[in-house]
Amino acid sequence: MKSRTITASLLTAMLLASCAAGRYEKSERGITVNIAAETENSVRKVRLQVIDDKIIRVSATPDKKFSSDTSLVVIPPRANVEYTIAETDSTVSLSTSQLTATVSFSTGDVKFYNKDGRLIVAEADGGREFSPIEVEGTKGYTVRQVFESLDKEEGIYGLGQHQSDEFNYKGKNEELFQYNTKVSVPFIVSTDNYGILWDSYSLCRFGNPEPYKQLGQVFKLYDKDGKEGALTGTYVPAKAEEPTIVQREDSIYFEHLIRKELKHVVNLPQDFNYQGSHVTYEGEIEPSESGEFKFILYYSGYMSVFIDGKEVVPERWRTAWNPNSYKFSVNLEAGKRVPVKIQWEPNGAVAYCGLRVYSPVDDKEQMQMSWWGEMQSQIDYYFIYGEDMDDVIHGYRTLTGKAPMMAKWVMGYWQSREKYNTSDEVLSTFAEFRRRGIPIDNIVIDWLHWKQDSWGSHEFDPERFPDPKGMVDSIHNMNGRVMISVWPKFYVTTEHYKEFDKNGWMYQLPVKDSIRDWVGPGYLSSFYDAYSPDARKLFWKQIEDHYVPVGMDAWWMDASEPNIRDCTDLQYRKDLITPTALGPSTKYFNAYGLMNADAIYNGQRGINDNRVFLLTRSGFAGQQRYSTATWSGDIATRWEDMKAQISAGLNFAASGIPWWSMDIGGFCVEDRFVAAAAEFDKTGRETPDMKEWRELNTRWYQFGAFAPMFRAHGQWPYREIFNIAPENHPAYKSVVYYTNLRYDLMPYIYSLAAKTHFDDYTIMRPMVMDFTADKATRNIGDQYMFGPSLLVAPVYTYGATSREVYFPEGADWYDFYTGKEINGGQTLKVAAPYERIPLFVRSGSIIPFGPAMQWSAEKPADMINLYVYAGEDGKFVLYEDENTNYNYEKGQYAMIPFSWNDETSTLTIGKRAGQYPGMLRNRKFNIIKVSEKTPVGYGRDKKGVVVAYNGEAKNVKL
The missing domain is CATH 2.60.120.380 (Jelly Rolls)
Structure with a gap:
């Protein structure tokens, strides 16, 4: 079989022959292959487009031409990439320096190979399906694309955040739609170092394409x-x-x-x-x-x-x-x-x-990867290849946008509850943290801060919040920040509703069907159409006019699924938000949260230089580019729900969106805990249920201290630690310990935030990301890495004082509290006393700990305790900037590289790169070596080798 290779620069000479044959033609950034359709709804055209050396877009349609729809998720590529085309009698291939995609002339099936010719993944023979669908006068297709299972031991992760406590999605089924506690992102990453972004906004199914x-x-x-x-x-x-x-x-x-x-x-x-x-x-x-x-x-x-x-x-x-x-x-x-x-x-x-x-389902079929979409213009997906799983996520963010630097205070402790009903409650709560010396950066004002009948007015109830700006100023004077709850929901009586409605930007069916909410007598409302660019601008303008002058620092975008009514079937949920400005909601159902985040991010970027922060209950592919964190919704106060948050958070991180949070303690409270809290308030007696409530919160706070965002929230009982337990209680002591530890780790965490922005890193990491070759990690969804160094093993069983932990091959490990070394490649039952979460450090780690602080920027880290964990070579880069503005986008930041040579026992502190206004030019490092022979547990006051540093490189022998 004869093969010929054509460079892009020589393509023109050969193109006419191929065009005459009618088998393929050069199209923008790639090729379009023409397929002899077997039926009316069989594929006619398959298009490959090169995005970069490791990313290829695949489009397929039964129509005579491709859709002109613009992706809501993918940012248009900026530069063309060189590629070559090779043709055989049965296939045509498109190759970059890293990747080859081959299309069959007879079926249109696509196969992907790495640069060494190894098959990575392949579309299954006959695995592409199109069924016509028409909704509200718009035509499209219900589609399915199946990929062969080449590796039965493959691990597949991502798909967003779901609550069934599943981790590895190989051979699993998941429906992808948005709902309270369920966040669907149509992206997966594989242990075979590839990812697939399924560019669809409709109801989708991964795995079985049928409904249950x-x-x-x-x-x-x-x-x-x-x-x-x-x-x-x-x-x-x-x-x-x-x-x-x-x-x-x-x-x-x-x-x-x-x-x-x-x-x-x-x-x-x-x-x-x-x-x-x-x-x-x-x-x-x-x-x-x-x-x-x-x-x-x-x-x-x-x-x-x-x-x-x-x-x-x-x-x-x-x-x-x-x-x-x-x-x-x-x-x-x-x-x-x-x-x-x-x-x-x-x-x-x-x-x-x-x-x-x-x-x-037949095991072979079940193990295949299948994507189904209810309504699309065509099949569209992006194949991403990488050197490792981090590189695949880098490719995902190349497509969908980088995650901006979060402000430093975002990484501090957040206090919230449903809800602070008065400004006095807000101020007294924050002041109590300061009085007790418990670190805190932020407090949240939840829903119903407006008058009862004025949802969507963006106005505070003057009786309960007589001076909103004075309240926010007072929090600022206590070196805190305030986040406000802003919904896309408006009562029909508000001026804001009328302003949207006169432009046709409110969904009409909720009003027509007289859907009333749960407040007071029940009020009539609807949601605005976030798919309209002009409606998004108005949404921000209303926020700018009412909340920005008060001084709000962050935005809580609740119910952004959108959730107009709980517990209705999916069809009615679609009916309630259609038509959108782009077309029927059947086609655009899952992307509302992305559109809504666009409104706030781009709105605020247009008025000031403060870093935007959004917390949203829904999420979608690309949402990271809008400086958005997602939380796991109104979860329950149960041990099984706490456990489910571990795998949920890890899969959300594997979906390429790095900032995630949960309601520490759970949001919805069992009656028995409510009764126990009431009994304690009345008598001071710790009932068995109160004892469990305190332990549940303790274990959840311990876990939450090692999430990207550290945030407590929920219904009554109150969630402040001083309302959960008294000072002499082990619950109080543990929560305060881990809150302090979170702030001690601020140089480490903030540097990881920078790595997330600059290098497309992931902070909360499934074990399989760092230990992909160790197949024992592929189904471990109840422990994880927090950055490159810390292995976190939450305790999620009531009364447990130990748990099993797997220590992966390829590293040795140190107990964080004692410094005792543990060999990798084994599972051990480790101690987990009430006040401690099992926490371990990987050999070769370099971890900077800052000074004790009451808020994230209370003082410069002029003395850093630098812990070096021996056993293998290691690196770390300390990142610093101005913490709150966008000057880092102009290159105004500083980095200090550290490297550890284990053989020579030498730490190299590299030359500082970069600078920014107010930069600390001179500081000291207290360097503490931890090794098998010198076990040292973490402590603020541990003595090591103190080194003065002025920005110039130096070597330190330990």
């Missing part, structure tokens, strides 16, 4: 009396005088409110009081085939599931107004009837539950 099915669609159902066709539902009310309801249920699908009534749950008995009730669904299921059945449980209140006599879902809880989903699998045998039982305590006046299932 009702039990009766997959199994024969039998009630508890053995009668075929349904399970038995028994509804026992809290009050004995009320009747028990027993009825047959052909499905367990009580997940959504009736659309327009918005008060009844579809399929549940309506004349029944669910508060305090007990509900049981029981009977038998009989599968028609053998294999692994994958279930998804939708639950509110307390719920457990038993199949074949085994508790497959131990008790879980969620508040009634914000249900959660949880996935589990069970192997079943064809024709064998097994008992099933669901025990449910709804724990609310309104109740939701559901149990749906996927039938077994």
Whole structure:
């Protein structure tokens, strides 16, 4: 088979022959391959476009030409990249210096190879599907693209942040839509050092392209009396005088409110009081085939599931107004009837539950990577290759935008609660932190700081907040910052609503269907259309006019999914926000949070030089470019929810968006904890539930101290540590210790923030990112690296005083508190006393610790305790700038490089590079070496070798 290579500069001479054959043609930045379509909806054109040496865009369409849609996610590439084209009888290939993509002339399937010719990943034969769809007069396609599974041991991570406590998505299924606690990002990164950005804004599915099915669609159902066709539902009310309801249920699908009534749950008995009730669904299921059945449980209140006599879902809880989903699998045998039982305590006046299932899928098919999109103009994805997983994320941010430098105070401690109802509460709370000497940088003013009937006015209630600017000035005078809650929601009576509405920038159906919220008597409202550039400008203008003069420092963008109404089906959620300025919401459903963040970021950048900070409940690909952090939503105050945040945060980080936070302690509180706090306030007695509440918060604060953002928030009981436990309590002591440690680590954390901006680094790191070759790390989602040096192992079990930790191969490890060395490549049960989180340091680490501080910029770090952990060579770069402005974009910053030579036991402090106004020109380093022979635990007052430094390089023998 003859092959010929054509350089881009010589392409013109050969192009006519190929064009005459009609097989491919040169297009912008690459080639377009023409495919003989087998059917009307088969692929006709496949286009490869070179973005850079390691990134290739793939587009495919059954139409005669490609869509002219502009990507909402991808920033247009700036420079052309050299590439070559090679043709055989059956394929055409496009090659850069690092990557080759080959297209089959007969099928249009694409394969990707590295520069050495190794196949990285390939589209599956016949794995591309198009089905026409038309919504609101706009035509498009429901699409699917399948990739072959070349490596069964591959690890796949990303997809945003989900709550089922899944980590490695190889062979898994995930629906990608936005909802409170669920943040969907259509990007994955693989241990085979590639990533795929699926450029779609609609409902998507990773894995199985079908929706989950009702039990009766997959199994024969039998009630508890053995009668075929349904399970038995028994509804026992809290009050004995009320009747028990027993009825047959052909499905367990009580997940959504009736659309327009918005008060009844579809399929549940309506004349029944669910508060305090007990509900049981029981009977038998009989599968028609053998294999692994994958279930998804939708639950509110307390719920457990038993199949074949085994508790497959131990008790879980969620508040009634914000249900959660949880996935589990069970192997079943064809024709064998097994008992099933669901025990449910709804724990609310309104109740939701559901149990749906996927039938077994052939293992080869399940292990393939599949992307499905509900409505797109065409198939569009970006293939990204890298030297390692960090390099892949670098490619992702090359496409979607770099993460700006966050202000230094963002990395300090944030205090919040639902909610501070008066300015006195705000000021007294912040002042109490200062009085007690507990470090803090920020306090948050949550929703309903406005008059009850004025959501969207951006005006403070003058009775509760008589002097908003004076309040904010007072916080500033205490060296703090203030973040304000700003929703894209407006009551119809507000002037701001009317200003949007007259321009056609408010969604109309919420008003037409009279959707009223939960405040007071219930007020009528809607959300603005963030897909309109002019509407975004108006949104910012209203904020600029009302909140900027008050002096607000940061913006809390709540409900940015957008969440117009909880607990409705997806179709109605789409109906509530359509049409958008760009087209039907079916096509643009998932990108609202990205558009909304654009409004604030670009708005503030236009008026001052203060670094923008947004905290948003939803996120999407590219959101990092708007200086945005995302938090994990209104999660529950349960141990299993705390554990789920670890894998959720790690996958969000692997999705390329580095700034993430969670409500430390959980947002939605179990009744028993509320009662325990009330009992303690009344009597001072620590009940068993109060004891657990304190331990839960302690463990969560310990975990939160090593998240990109360190932030407590939630419903009552109050979340300030002095309201959780008294000073002599181990909970109080531990939380204060880790808050102080967070500030001690500020030089390390701020330097990592700079590395995140300049080098596209990831701060909160799955173990697999740094130890990809160690396959034991591929399914470890409950411990992680915080930067290059710290291994963090949160404790998420009540009463636990130890836990297992895996220490990867390729490094040795030191106990942070004792300095004792641990060899890599083993799993150990380590001590985890109440007041301590297991924390370890990688050999070769260089960690700068700053002075004790009450806020992030209280004093210059003129003495840095520099801990050097021997055992291998190491490097670190200390970064410093002005902390709050954008002068770093002009090159005004300084870096001090450190390198450790383990063989010669020499630390080199390099020459300082760069400068900025107010830079500390002279300082001291207190250098403390930790080794197997000289174990040293961390302490502020440990003595080492003190070295004066004036910016010139020097070597220090240790």
